Amino acid sequence: MLTWKILTLCCVFLALLWQGRAAYSLAYLMVVLFGAAPLLLARSGNRLMVSRGSRERFLFPGDEASVSVALRNPTLLPFAWVSVQDSVPTGLVKGTRRARPVVALGSRQVKEVAFPLVARERGVYRLGPLRVAAGDFFGISTCHLQVPAEETVVVYPHVRPLPELGLPSRLSFGSLKALERINPDPARLAGVRGYQAGDPLRTIHWPATARTQELQVKQFDHTVTANCLLLLDLYEGDYPPDHFFPSVERAVSTAASLAAHIIQRGEACGLAANAVLSEYWPERTDIVHETGYVQFQPRQGTQQLSAILLALAGVQPQNHVDFYSLLAESRKQLRGASILLWVVPEDTPQLLDAAAGFLREGQRVLIFAVERVLHGELLAAPHGSALQLFAVSPGGDLPL
């Protein structure tokens, strides 16, 4: 460019000396093209406004989405072309290459460009910064900007129906039939009987009354709700190195599926994991996460489910807190949680010893082995046993 600027100066100098419309015209054009236009482009480029449509986005694996970026030119100078390049992580890129949209942006014009995404793997991803390049009409200069607009994309873990994980579809947790008949559970209809004096009117079963022409009242099961706590082992040393990532993903997916199953049944579920959260995990106040631990108090409701799924989207294995440390740490969380669901790679004898300690305290322990089952006899334990073992095998039986 320097050569052309020197040439421009020569043209100006000669035009001033020689006079005449032709010489002045050439000098004017050179000054505009090589002097003023690059300066104007740089100034307008700095005033270019680039913004994202949203700050956070939540996807399930397989979902496709589109991230929009708005470009606004507040100046009178039109941009011949504006190219936007977003830093999209490989796990979210749709197709084989990252999109590089190019648009023309007129004066005071607003345009939107879209970056297609596909959620392939669980995780918390950060999009951005945006790299913007804009150019003039003659290839003389371009300006480059880096806009620190970022967007977090959370890809939840796979949530599968229990049969897909090789688990019994009628697996029930949480609400247990109470031995003492104190609290009738209106969600569990046990039958109908004839009305007796003192029965509350709201329990009258009107269809049965109409059919029998006598007042009939509903009878309910009496239950107590036992909170569930999912304990997820994400200690790196517990997983086989040869297929580490598939095993970890299966464990996370199992934990997510169990949490969804429990909470969708209206029961309370918490989560504790010896994991670290992704560096891009959005800051939330309803989760306790220290170095190596992620803990949620047992609660009911879809909000709790989305919080657990969000946490499971961001958990990553670590190598300094083992599962037994997690068990010891999470004893504090066990107030009111009487059913423990351990998602582990395999049921080692040490694990069963640890489970025995919890059984002595009156809690139920359900172990979900995602990699290998060592104690096959426990697979046949009767439903309702205090200690049960399940083999999670989405693609077939686990090796015994």
Add this chain to the structure above:
Amino acid sequence: MNVKSILPALAGVFTAAIVFLAARYASLFSTVLFVPNWLWAFLLGSALESAYFAAYFLTPRTPFTVRLVELALWLGPIYLLVGRSPSAFLWPACLTAVCWLLARGCGLELSRLEKVADLIGDQGASTVSWEYESLTSMGQDELALGFFWRRVIACAAAVVVLAVAAHRREVKAAGALLLELRLAGGTAAASGLALLGGAYLFRLQTLWACAKAAVDPALPREWLRNLAIIVALSLALVYLAPIDYSPVTADTVGRLLAAVLSRGVELPELPKAAPEERPSFSQSGDPLPEVDSVGLGGIILTAMYLLLVALVSAVLLAALGFILFELTKGEIERLRGLPRLAVQVYAAVRRAVLQVLAALGRLKSIKPIKGQAIFPGQGEERPSEPSADRDSPPERGVRALLLQIARQAGKKGLVFRRSQTPWEYGQALRGQFFPNEEVVGEFFQGYQRARYSRSGLSGAEEERVLAAGTQILNRVREWKGDEKDG
């Protein structure tokens, strides 16, 4: 939208307009060079045909005879139209051939632009950074469309030279001819700018296709619309902007130079010459000023004239140097004499401009540092930053002390060489002045910590290092001749 289809047309119109303009201006100087109006159609037709043929059909394997036949198809009718007179045929034929060749070059360049694979080599599509490729095809100084820029500027410069020559010889174009010239000038400017903008779009489209960029389908349409607005504004600027307002023109400079030279020649003879014997070149007939009237003002004026002459000469030399530099691709060793001097002047101007730009850049970068110094304590709040470390007092003190030591020791024969590290210099210092003394080691270790470590020196350490440095400095100062210290 296929931009390539309209680019040869623009190239043809531009070429024909330029050649027509040049021919019209040339005809102002001599009636022999007059061209008939019908030649305009031949110029345009030959340029369009040549540009389209080169852009779409011409290959290196096209037989040379085909090209000759192609040119002959345009020259044949001209020969017939001028009445089969070879002398009348020569000038129109020459213009048509030049037009045909110029348009051929543009068409060839368009076909070259399409061969993007030659440009980007074997890069994968995802690695093509077309934003950069579109601008820098050969080097930082080369525009993406260097060929078209050079062609357009050179053609415009040629026409400008002819127009200026006509203007200076006071050959006035009036009436229909003036209108013709203005129309042709406007057409040339508009088609030239449109060609440059369109060719750039074509180049980008080729690169976008290679890089698999997601281009907005409306982009070419918007591009051409905005380009049309820019071209219209440029034409308005060309026709409406004020001209001829410079107080310093070639005429005034020439007159001044003539006056200076005439004085320089005649001044020594003035006292001897009688009034009636004065030279006849003084057209006004006024007597030349007496020698005594020249005085200090005359000397200053003469110096200014000489300065102006030197400046004009330097600019002309720099312009010539620029042209030679471009032609020789920087291989100035081939040049001798005046061409070499011109290139050297150009290189010096270029270097000076670069230095000025670099100095401006440095000024810009210094500004924030000065701003930081306005707020006391700001550097202390961020001790981990390198800039804060560099400006911290211990480092300055220790570094300043090392400089003093090196200066003093240099006077005594132990020069701190550029190839030496401070530590190596310390070892040399110890060997020369302080054998078997730890004070040198202490100082230079402290210097390294102050200079390179992030933690720097604490107060007590700094005092120790400064004390050791002061001791070394004093010993070096006191050292005399070959006398061994200690």
